[in-house]
Amino acid sequence: MEEHPVRITVDDDLRRSRLTVFFRLLLAIPHVVWFLLWTAPALVAAFLNWFAVLFTTRTPRAFHRFLSAYIRYGTQLGAFVWLAANPFPGFVGDAGYPVSVEIAEPQPQRRLVTLFKLVLALPALFVAAILGGGVSVGGGGADLAAVAAFLGWFAALALGRMPSGLRDLVVWSLGYGAQVAAYFFSLTDRYPTSDPNAHVATEPPEHSVRLELEDDGRRSRLTVFFRLLLAIPHLVWLNLWGLAVELAAIVGWIAALVTGRLPQPLHRFSAAYISCSAQVYAFLTLVTNPFPGFVGEPGYPLHIAIDPPVRQNRLVTLFRLVLALPAVLITLVLSYLLILIAVLGWFAALATGRMPIGFRNAGAAIIRYVAQVHAYVFLVTPEYPHSSPTVPRPAPESDFEPFPPPLPPEPESESEPEPEPEREAST
Secondary structure (H helix, E strand, O other): OOOOOEEEEEOOOOEOOHHHHHOHHHHOHHHHHHHHHHHHHHHHHHHHHHHHHHHHOOOOHHHHHHHHHHHHHHHHHHHHHOOOOOOOOOOOOOOOOOEEEEEOOOOOOOHHHHHOHHHHOHHHHHHHHHHOOOHHHOOOOOOHHHHHHHHHHHHHHHHOEOOHHHHHHHHHHHHHHHHHHHHHOOOOOOOOOOOHHHOOOOOOOOOOEEEEEOOOOEOOHHHHHOHHHHOHHHHHHHHHHHHHHHHHHHHHHHHHHHHOEOOHHHHHHHHHHHHHHHHHHHHHOOOOOOOOOOOOOOOOOEEEEEOOOOEOOHHHHHOHHHHOHHHHHHHHHHHHHHHHHHHHHHHHHHHHOEOOHHHHHHHHHHHHHHHHHHHHHOOOOOOOOOOOOOOOOOOOOHHHOOOOOOOOOOOOOOOOOOOOOOOOOOO
């Protein structure tokens, strides 16, 4: 797919000043006041721009510059408040800030899309409300960016660095919020993408609990319509299996404290449950299409691969549940987002027979993170969950490539003889 006209840019080394981190909210007060004063004329300009695009199919350059600066400033302010960047931002949304937004020049827009822009933007606004982060579209409550910044505040004070996973969560929220604002203000008729790969360029580090994703996006409308009913046997089975896994975790916790390692049978038992639950929830939330098995075996379009057991630190094992609380808090917010993705994706899949790529990738990233949290809590791995939202990019089938690349020109053969000049016909 061609690149989105609104892209977030990141040039951040994760280092944070403990002093400015501690007083971050106080330092942001002048910016918040200025942003609120800027919002009123921005809304008026957006309303006038809507009329201009409706009649001329293009945003006037004056409105484009003004609204682009407003969105860029809101994104930079959000990056400063939510600890995705360290320097104090400027007041006019200039380029050069570590986390900023690039907005393409005005392009022709479709009148019909512009006419119903408010209605069409509702699903994106719902997603933005949970992601948060973008000051230009709201945020600041119990959303993902606020939770990531809250946890990152303690980490930055202790380490002098922002954890890359938490920073990437905020960048994902900021990038999506900027695209929603540009769409809502009629700077573009390109719909916002919730695909975390489109906003976050960094790859997550190697982890003992990994996501393997092979899906072409196609969905059966019949199974989509009855998806919840079809998942009932799996949900009952998971609840029964989960009770046994909780008992196994208690036994494994005692064994790991004594021997420093989770016994192999308990590891296999809990790892199979984690893999199976990931496949069931991928099926239930339309991240995948086929009916899953009941034991979590490989071969399903979404699979959680888990490494064999390794030695674990006894002190970390002793306080495992306490240490897992920040990850559990992030999981709660991501669970709400996964439910919203499933609901919106249900309508999209019924209408088009496909799951939107953004919803599919966002849902897969959430399922992977939940699997890592379960693996950490159940002592399957000593590695802490990594909250980076990017996922592997499965290669789509050729029949469903939206814009197939042009074939390269065939190289000219050196041995091919040159054509002879035409001879004049004899008289």
